[in-house]
Amino acid sequence: MILANALFGAWLLSAAPTAMADTCQGPIDHPGEAFSYVQPINTTILSPYGHSPASLPSPNMTGNGGWELALLKAKQFVNTLTVEEKSWMATGQPGPCVGNVLPIPRLNFSGLCLQNGPQCVQQGDYSSVFVSSVSAAASWDRQLLYDRARALAEEHKAKGSHVILGPVGGPLGRSPYNSRTWEGFAADPYLTGVCMEETINGIQDAGVQANAKHLIANEQETQRNPTFAPDANETTYIQDSVSSNIDDRTLHEIYMWPFANAVRAKVASAMCAYNRLNGSHSCQNSYLLNHILKGELGFQGYVMSDWGATHSGVASIDSGMDMTMPGGFTLYGAFWTDGSYFGGNLTRAIQNGTIEMSRLDDMIMRIMTPYFWLGQEKNFPSVDASVGPLNYDSPPDTWLYDWKFTGQSNRDVRSDHNDMIREHGAASTVLLKNERNALPLRKPGNIVIAGNDAGPPMQGPSLRADFEYGVLAGSIGSGSCRFSHLSTPLEAINARARKDGSLVQSFLNNTLLTTTELTWPLWNPQQPDVCLVFLKSFTGEGEDRTSLELDWDGNAVAEAVASHCNNTVIITNSGGANVMPFADHPNVTAILAQHYAGEETGNAIVDVLYGDVNPSAKLPYVIAYNESDYNAPLTTAVYSNGTYDWQSWFDEGLEVGYRYFDAHNISVRYEFGFGLSYTTFNLKDLKPKCSAPSKLTALPAKRPTEPGGNPALWETVYTLEAEVSNIGDVDGFAVPQLYVEFPSSTPTGTPPSQLRGFDKVWLPAGKKRTVTFELMRRDVSHWDVTAQDWRIPVGSFTFKAGFSSRDFRAKYDVTLIKA
Numbered sequence: 001m002i003l004a005n006a007l008f009g010a011w012l013l014s015a016a017p018t019a020m021a022d023t024c025q026g027p028i029d030h031p032g033e034a035f036s037y038v039q040p041i042n043t044t045i046l047s048p049y050g051h052s053p054a055s056l057p058s059p060n061m062t063g064n065g066g067w068e069l070a071l072l073k074a075k076q077f078v079n080t081l082t083v084e085e086k087s088w089m090a091t092g093q094p095g096p097c098v099g100n101v102l103p104i105p106r107l108n109f110s111g112l113c114l115q116n117g118p119q120c121v122q123q124g125d126y127s128s129v130f131v132s133s134v135s136a137a138a139s140w141d142r143q144l145l146y147d148r149a150r151a152l153a154e155e156h157k158a159k160g161s162h163v164i165l166g167p168v169g170g171p172l173g174r175s176p177y178n179s180r181t182w183e184g185f186a187a188d189p190y191l192t193g194v195c196m197e198e199t200i201n202g203i204q205d206a207g208v209q210a211n212a213k214h215l216i217a218n219e220q221e222t223q224r225n226p227t228f229a230p231d232a233n234e235t236t237y238i239q240d241s242v243s244s245n246i247d248d249r250t251l252h253e254i255y256m257w258p259f260a261n262a263v264r265a266k267v268a269s270a271m272c273a274y275n276r277l278n279g280s281h282s283c284q285n286s287y288l289l290n291h292i293l294k295g296e297l298g299f300q301g302y303v304m305s306d307w308g309a310t311h312s313g314v315a316s317i318d319s320g321m322d323m324t325m326p327g328g329f330t331l332y333g334a335f336w337t338d339g340s341y342f343g344g345n346l347t348r349a350i351q352n353g354t355i356e357m358s359r360l361d362d363m364i365m366r367i368m369t370p371y372f373w374l375g376q377e378k379n380f381p382s383v384d385a386s387v388g389p390l391n392y393d394s395p396p397d398t399w400l401y402d403w404k405f406t407g408q409s410n411r412d413v414r415s416d417h418n419d420m421i422r423e424h425g426a427a428s429t430v431l432l433k434n435e436r437n438a439l440p441l442r443k444p445g446n447i448v449i450a451g452n453d454a455g456p457p458m459q460g461p462s463l464r465a466d467f468e469y470g471v472l473a474g475s476i477g478s479g480s481c482r483f484s485h486l487s488t489p490l491e492a493i494n495a496r497a498r499k500d501g502s503l504v505q506s507f508l509n510n511t512l513l514t515t516t517e518l519t520w521p522l523w524n525p526q527q528p529d530v531c532l533v534f535l536k537s538f539t540g541e542g543e544d545r546t547s548l549e550l551d552w553d554g555n556a557v558a559e560a561v562a563s564h565c566n567n568t569v570i571i572t573n574s575g576g577a578n579v580m581p582f583a584d585h586p587n588v589t590a591i592l593a594q595h596y597a598g599e600e601t602g603n604a605i606v607d608v609l610y611g612d613v614n615p616s617a618k619l620p621y622v623i624a625y626n627e628s629d630y631n632a633p634l635t636t637a638v639y640s641n642g643t644y645d646w647q648s649w650f651d652e653g654l655e656v657g658y659r660y661f662d663a664h665n666i667s668v669r670y671e672f673g674f675g676l677s678y679t680t681f682n683l684k685d686l687k688p689k690c691s692a693p694s695k696l697t698a699l700p701a702k703r704p705t706e707p708g709g710n711p712a713l714w715e716t717v718y719t720l721e722a723e724v725s726n727i728g729d730v731d732g733f734a735v736p737q738l739y740v741e742f743p744s745s746t747p748t749g750t751p752p753s754q755l756r757g758f759d760k761v762w763l764p765a766g767k768k769r770t771v772t773f774e775l776m777r778r779d780v781s782h783w784d785v786t787a788q789d790w791r792i793p794v795g796s797f798t799f800k801a802g803f804s805s806r807d808f809r810a811k812y813d814v815t816l817i818k819a
Helices: 002-015 068-078 083-089 133-138 142-159 189-205 248-255 257-264 286-296 314-318 344-351 357-373 385-390 417-427 489-500 554-562 598-609 658-663
Strands: 099-101 112-116 163-165 209-215 237-239 243-245 269-272 302-305 329-332 335-338 430-434 446-450 503-507 530-537 568-574 588-594 647-649 681-688 716-726 732-734 737-741 754-758 761-763 768-776 782-784 789-791 795-804 807-817
Touching: 068 357, 083 344, 083 357, 133 142, 133 189, 133 417, 142 163, 142 189, 142 417, 189 209, 189 248, 189 257, 189 754, 209 257, 209 286, 248 257, 248 782, 257 269, 269 286, 286 302, 302 357, 314 357, 344 357, 417 598, 446 489, 446 554, 489 503, 489 530, 489 598, 530 554, 554 568, 568 598, 588 598, 681 795, 716 732, 716 761, 716 795, 716 807, 754 768, 761 768
Parallel strands: 112 163, 163 209, 209 269, 243 647, 269 302, 446 503, 446 530, 530 568, 568 588, 681 807
Antiparallel strands: 099 112, 329 335, 430 588, 681 716, 716 768, 732 761, 737 754, 737 795, 782 789, 795 807
16 A cells, blocks of 8 residues: 555645745646746746636535536435545546446446547447537538437447537637647637537437536647656656646637537536646636636536546645546555545545545535436446447556446447438538539549548548548547448449449549659540549647648649649548648639548538539638638747746737638638538628617626526627528528627727627528527627626627628628717
8 A cells, every 4th residue: 555655645745835935937726736836937927817816615516507406316315425435436447438437336326437429439339420520510500510419429328428528619729730620619619609509408418418628728739738757656747738828808708608608508517628727737727617617607517637637636626626537546566556636545635634525525416416417317328348348548457346237238329320420421511612613513424533532541440540541531539430331432422423324533542643753644535524632631639730731742632633634623621721722723623621521421522512412511710821821829849948838828819710810801712601502692681680778788787697607698688680592593501690890999809800690591592581690798798807797898889791701791880888
């Protein structure tokens, strides 16, 4: 037990107040930070942001917002637990799932199974791979988002998952170089907020707990975790994790915005991130967890750490973290001992009074209330025994508990979800260019397929995605998937060509296509009717992007093919933005953008190419002309060796994504919200549905906090409507969008346009309909850093409606608050 005692000593030391003379790394979040953030005063650090004030104690949950009965059951359950059982419920354990909470057989509690899965059941055979989250966001379709999430959760539940580790609200997409934006939704807080809410509703309506992650400002993979000295216990930092330094207004209006939607949707849990926020680790940042999440937003669920993001015991617990994952266990001699800050150390802290029992009870009630609220105590499927051997985080030889499996193994949970995935893949494909009526295809006689993203992965559909040959339908990391089957573009196009009697020639080697000595044209016998070029860009967890060009010389492949084919259609497959210089080539007649479209990616793209589906998707980010046009580069290096030198200053403030390009009047290749159709839409007559409220106050009425914050913020204060018409000759979906320009009285730094509404409506050719945009108080407010509240500014608002962030067809001015 020597190791356990040593760890407990370190754990208590992490809770001891740090001596603070006249030196600081800005005010530390809590005197119980795991490691001392002490260095000579730096006036750059002591700016309006870059520090995080303490907020103690951690608020107790109330069950407010519909969880009252479930909370009562949780209290009754907690009253039957021993101190040891409570401590272990807050501590992860190696086991069959990526995260595990131990069973308590005497209470018929079978434990909790936490599984990765923003796109699939990661540890699941005979399960589906859905479209990625960024792909779903590109649909701008609330129903699609809900249906996708519900079907995904049904598969998880059938495999025994109690908790899905998703959806992802961070990274939001501050920088296009972040490599995990494909796991999230959009480089916009409003659109991401809608996606979060619909996804959480879909997951939890299926009886599975959702987990909103990564809280917060997890906007880069580089130095997301501390660099440790190579000592036995890895407790000494060489350099700490990067600190996302954000001012109060930006934190609320950009990065916390979608998490407020998540809390409003009664998300069961939230995952605190690896990075620091304003100098303090996210998982022991009491201002973030206690003040904002549990206080201001009224969050009723539990906060879990990202895997290995716990760096203290008392500090993390007092600061609002409720569950540590994956736990941390070590075999010492003949004894299994707890190598975690929680677990047995937490038991001893309760016994010696370092942690109050009331705090531990609240932690467990927060964990158990969603369990009862979703009815997971009633006939919930057991964990499928087949998931254990697929667990690379804790393979079976690391398990400490004798896990018992019941029920059928290797369950086929796919149902008929492949049909839905195909439909979603087509609905999420963005048409960026379409000249000379290149698309849809009309039974072309001679087709060339080029590019290394068209065929099957050479090593088979697997967890790895950074392969040269084969379609990229998902990516790597905690969001990776195992494919039960995979429809490739090559396979799907060949199937369609056989039906049409077309000739198909394929050239899938990018290196060959860009070899200068090659004799062109490659194809035979005559000029193709169309050349379909499939290109890809890999992004994935663990390492940020270094270029926004398409991989494997994709841009050069596009230029090479277009130089010899006068009807070249480019199809990109990427987790985010790419520069597209080939878009200017006169022979590039059409461009389609997919975003890791899941197991039916080939069939889905054929449906769009041949016009079986009229494209309606819109970009959830900006495609610039040049890489240098983007702002907010990642912090990829520091040029000193101080422990706390990794500082990322979010000096762009609210100018994230399209807001930056608009604020500085920078031309873009394809703007946020842009996407073409095979028909043409128009919008006119933007007007109020009713008059502006005459007694609207600048600040919201003070009302008891509910999940999502002050309920007054979510009340509709103004409604606009517009007429949308299909003036083309093809039936299709229109996606009208509403943007707001705030009054000049709004504080400096407010972007000229911000998304505040959208709809997706079906319009037959020649038809029109009225769309309605309901604006909540939060939508027309800014965060007042002095009042610490949401304020509607004085003066005239300009509302702009159209079909992208730069395609406005109608405007309307109104004053909501008079001077």
